[in-house]
Amino acid sequence: MAIMFKGAQSRLNDVRDAIVARTAPPYRANMTTWINDYWTASHLGNDAVKKQLSDVLTMTDVANAGDEATRMKRRVLVFLEGIKAGSNLVAAKAAVGNLPAGALDARIGPLVAKLTIQANQDKGNGELVRDKFLVELKQQPEHFLRNNRLLSGAIGAGAANYFFYEYNKDQYKIDMTRPAQFLGAYHFQAAAVPGVFWLNVPGRTNNPANGSFAAIAPTVLGTGVNDAPVMISTMFSGCAFCFKQETLGAGRLLAAHIMPDDGNGGVVSGGGTGLARQLAGQVPGVVAGNFSGSAAGNFRVYGAGWSNLAAPLNVGYPVRTQNDQFMNIFGTRINNAWQIWSQHILNGQKTVVRVL
Incomplete structure (x- = not known):
């Protein structure tokens, strides 16, 4: 059970870091804090909840998920769309998880920009x-x-x-x-x-x-x-x-x-x-x-x-x-x-x- 928990936390951290890497440099600290606090607000201190969320972000059940870089883009997009839809990552995965690989960056970019506004508003100088x-x-x-x-x-x-x-x-x-x-x-x-x-x-x-x-x-x-x-x-x-x-x-x-x-x-x-x-x-x-x-x-x-x-x-x-x-x-x-x-x-x- 401890091994599964570590994998779940690692996957969540990887998704966070991938989003932060796409954030404009002046606002990366805001984004990191915002996502970390979101994890906490989602009760991710509970190991079972962490694993449940991590399982949603796995792409093993997505046909033609692509290489690891493409799978990470899919995880990022599912997270960004999911929290926009009332924290429903399952619905977001069903909606965007199978998008063509070439369409992912165009969907992710505007969402990161919008979440950056929220993160700077909540955790920065606004x-x-x-x-x-x-x-x-x-x-x-x-x-x-x-x-x-x-x-x-x-x-x-x-x-x-x-x-x-x-x-x-x-x-x-x-x-x-x-x-x-x-x-x-x-x-x-x-x-x-x-x-x-x-x-x-x-x-x-x-x-x-x-x-x-x-x-x-x-x-x-x-x-x-x-x-x-x-x-x-x-x-x-x-x-x-x-x-x-x-x-x-x-x-x-x-x-x-x-x-x-x-x-x-x-x-x-x-x-x-x-x-x-x-x-x-x-x-x-x-x-x-x-x-x-x-x-x-x-x-x-x-x-x-x-x-x-x-x-x-x-x-x-x-x-x-x-x-x-x-x-x-x-x-x-x-x-x-x-x-x-x-x-x-x-x-x-x-x-x-x-x-x-």
């Missing part, structure tokens, strides 16, 4: 996730959103938000709190646009057929040196994003996030599409949306299945039909002008459009 935010998301939003899944959780105004990467879900997330182990999550200042139940807009009331959206309280997106450089909001799954660029005075940009439910399980007439039409003044009896105390400017609505923006955005974002389907809004100031971007996710597929 500079990689910081640069993802400052260099890519803030300065190149379209590029970032087309290539990365972004999820918004609970948000807060000012410097009360974190940006971090979750390798196991292959997504970046914005939230007021960070998981305890994500010590290097990036802490940033933002203009936060909170979600508001439709009936809580002053003057709208809970009457489905009558009321007014003309006094929405806005979040002001400024362009001064002390104003937040980015805008965030919570996840959209039927909600409407409203904004207005004032044409007088300082030309402020105002924004709001209106939700189609009432907080008690009820939904506004017509759901998300009906809400967008009400806000745009398309429903008799309901006064069109506007921001309280605002100057002249066009009030714009980007909702689920409908929008008053010009084509092709006039169809809004897709109405939700599946669990893994949502939309996020992200705003950023580039050359002191605001850009607002939408990322819609459906079963992992990303659709990115510029709203403003």
Whole structure:
């Protein structure tokens, strides 16, 4: 039994070392610590568990596994895919264990790069996730959103938000709190646009057929040196994003996030599409949306299945039909002008459009 245990530990160490060897040199210590801690978190102090995991990583049951170097690549890929899939190495082996030898490096490289971001975030100084935010998301939003899944959780105004990467879900997330182990999550200042139940807009009331959206309280997106450089909001799954660029005075940009439910399980007439039409003044009896105390400017609505923006955005974002389907809004100031971007996710597929 002692011999089997030693072999199991040796195989696990070899897989770790092979991953570390593919990691950029400045982050190899982070990666080593991260994987060692992962072993511990997986209860690998237990000899039986170590052997079980080691047995999954053996390639003796894989047809055409190749020479030892190729078999090691297969072990590395199974581990990297397995921990991304909720620590299910058995499923990962079934999915990728028989890939052609020539395809292995192309699959391994991006996964090592992503796990390096996680390792540096958790065990290092977090500079990689910081640069993802400052260099890519803030300065190149379209590029970032087309290539990365972004999820918004609970948000807060000012410097009360974190940006971090979750390798196991292959997504970046914005939230007021960070998981305890994500010590290097990036802490940033933002203009936060909170979600508001439709009936809580002053003057709208809970009457489905009558009321007014003309006094929405806005979040002001400024362009001064002390104003937040980015805008965030919570996840959209039927909600409407409203904004207005004032044409007088300082030309402020105002924004709001209106939700189609009432907080008690009820939904506004017509759901998300009906809400967008009400806000745009398309429903008799309901006064069109506007921001309280605002100057002249066009009030714009980007909702689920409908929008008053010009084509092709006039169809809004897709109405939700599946669990893994949502939309996020992200705003950023580039050359002191605001850009607002939408990322819609459906079963992992990303659709990115510029709203403003």
